[in-house]
Amino acid sequence: MRRLFPRRNHPPSHGPRTASPHPGALALAAISTGLxxxxxxxxxxxxxxxxxxxxxxxxxxxxxxxxGAFRLGFLAGLVHAGTTLYWIAYVVQRYGGLPLPVALSVLLLLCAYLALYPAAFAWIARRWLSRPAWWAWGLAPAWVALEWVRAHLFTGFPWTQLGYTQTPLLPLIQVADVTGVYGVSWLVVQANAAVLIGWRFKNIRPALAVFLCAGVALAYGSWRLQTGNDAAGTAEEFRVGLVQGNIDQSVKWDPAYQAKTLDTYEELSRQLVRRNRLDLVVWPETAAPFFYDMEAGPTARLHETLEALKTPLLVGIPGVVRVEGAPKLQNQALLLEPSRGVTGRYSKRHLVPFGEYVPLKKVLFFVEKLVAAAGDFQPGKEPAALPLGRHVLGVLICYEAIFPELARDEVRRGATVLVNLTNDAWFGDSSAPYQHKEMARWRAVEFRVPFVRCANTGISAVFAPSGKTLADLPLNTRGTLSATLPSPGPITFYARFGDLFAWLCTLTTATLGVYGALRNRRTP
Incomplete structure (x- = not known):
């Protein structure tokens, strides 16, 4: 392959030398990428x-x-993170009690961290300019490697993985049952590199490769959609009902409002079971605003509701455990069955940094004083796939749904349906609930199991194993929905081997980096 770009300070071989773009034009290009x-x-x-x-x-x-490439990549990443995650400032100001300038500073710090990944990507692209094959075929694996690192480093933050942008293309994202979201991220970055190479250097080979890979992915996706198991009505029919209470976060924990919250969920649930024959009723994260078994009155009322419904109930509720003799909060989900009481319990394992706990507490000792709402929760230790008749519920609480490895743990333990209890009231009417819902959809595709998402203020939804929406409730709506779940499919490649594709991309990138460094050292 001929050189893709001319060496700096030398005229290009294919035409007359051109002046370098104005720094403002370079910055505008980086900003355009972010937007x-x-x-x-x-x-x-x-x-x-x-x-x-x-x-x-x-x-x-x-x-x-x-x-310079690093700085431009950082600028692009800063713009992208700021315009995608702007809602974080709203959350920490309204519910963390921070002044607006401090809230904006928190957002800026997070965005600056996330911008390091596009900055590193741009730096790699500049270092590989003299190696055409690496530039054409190595940038996509490099980006996937960076996404994988971001998804795991410092507890992980995989919120805006590039592949998630393609969620509306249902046939394309079916490949997630092999590669996870990283396969689609790879394809999108490969397409970007091919567009630039084809447009500027008339080299169409990378574009042909992208068309071939996209064609294979779409053909696979079409086949999966045609031969999948989205149809309900099997011998093991399982019908669920979701209750979306739409309780305002500002009053949810007000003791004076506790009884009214329970009234809301009880009345909606009674209406739901009157209209439908259900195998399970689901309430969202911390729907019951009290400590189970520690507050006798609300606990007794919850059991009275359960017996009146005559239907198993999965409910989000705070719990308390003792750790070294000290009481610690836990974000829990309880499975209750009529006449049997609690038959299953799950405690959230992946807590929200600065929301449910303060990381590096000894170093960041001042944060708790700044963020009054920062909790001191104790994480759960293991997945707890909960049996219910012939079915097994794999529970994910809140943003655990964006971590595929947690869903994989549940599926490998036998979960036949994934249930996400969440409370997106924190986000208001921002883009966050929509982003959160679309990322959760991928867990159904990756593991070929139906996915139930019950949210306090929305967006509640039920997804088929293909990711197709079976039923949903809009944001900021009080109501219920019900759906008959399709049977799960056979265990997927992704369930068996996890992020093997991302690992291969990371290994490829590391190998190229080490080889390039050694080659440069040997070059006089």
Whole structure:
């Protein structure tokens, strides 16, 4: 393959030398990449933009030094993170009690951290300019490697993985049962590199490879959709009902409002079971605003509701455990069955940093004083797939749904349906609930199991194993829904082997990096 870009300070072989772009144009290109990426995610969901979003930043690479590429990548990442995660400032200001300038500073710090990944990507692209094959075929694995690191480093934050932009393309995302979201991220970045190479250097081989890979992925997805198990009505029919109470977060824990909250969930549940024959009723995260077994009155009332419904109930509720003699909070889900009481319990394992606990507490000792709402929760220790008749419930609480490894743990323990209890009231009417819901949808596709998402203020939904929406309730709506769940499919490649694709991309990137470093050291 011929050189993709001319060496700096040398005229290009294919035409006359051109002047370097103005620094303002370079910055504008980086900003465009950040905005295009953000527009690809909900609420806007202009997902076709993702296929060209990286092109403006990649265009700048030949015109700057490695350090300049890092800075432009950082700018693109800062713009992208800021315009996608803007709602974090709202959350920490309203519910954390921080002044607006401090809340904006918290958002800026998080965005600066996340911007390091696009910055590293741009730096890698600049370092590989002199190696055409690496540039054409190595950038996509490099991006996947960076996404995988971000998903695990410092407890992990995989909120805006690039593949999630393509959620509306249901046939394309079926490949997730092999590669997870990383396979689609790889394809999108590969397409961006191919667009730039084809447009500027008339080299269509990378574009042909992208068309081939996309064609294979779409053919596989179409086959999976045709031969999948989205149809309900099997011998093991399982019908669930979801209750969306739409309780305002500002009053949810007000003792004076406790009885009214229980009234709301009880009345909605009674209406739900009167209209439908159900095998399970689901309430969202911390729907019951009291400590089970520690507050006798509300606990007794919950059991009275259970017996009146004559239907098993899965409810989110706070719990208390003792750790070294000291009481600790836990974010729990209880499975209750009529006449039997509690038959299963799950405690949230992946807590929200600075929301449910303060990481590095000895170092960040001042944070608890700043964020009055920061809890001191104790994480659960293991998955707890909960048996219910012939079915097994794999429970994920809140943003645990964006971590595929947690869902994989549940499925490998025998879960035949994944249930996500969440409370997105924290996010208000921002894009966060929409982003959260679309990421959760992928867990159904990855593991070929139905996915039930019950949210306090919405968006509650039931997804088939293909990711298709079977039923949903809009944001900020009080109501109920019911759906008959399809049977789960056979255990998937992704369930068996996890992030093997991401591991291969990481290994490829590391190998190229080490080889390049050794080669440069040997070059006089």
């Amino acid at each position: 295009f990426l953000s527009a690809s995610f909900p609420k806007l969901s202009w997902y076709p933009l993702a296929w060209i979003a990286w092109v403006p930043l990649l265009w700048t690479i030949p015109h700057v030094s490695p350090g």
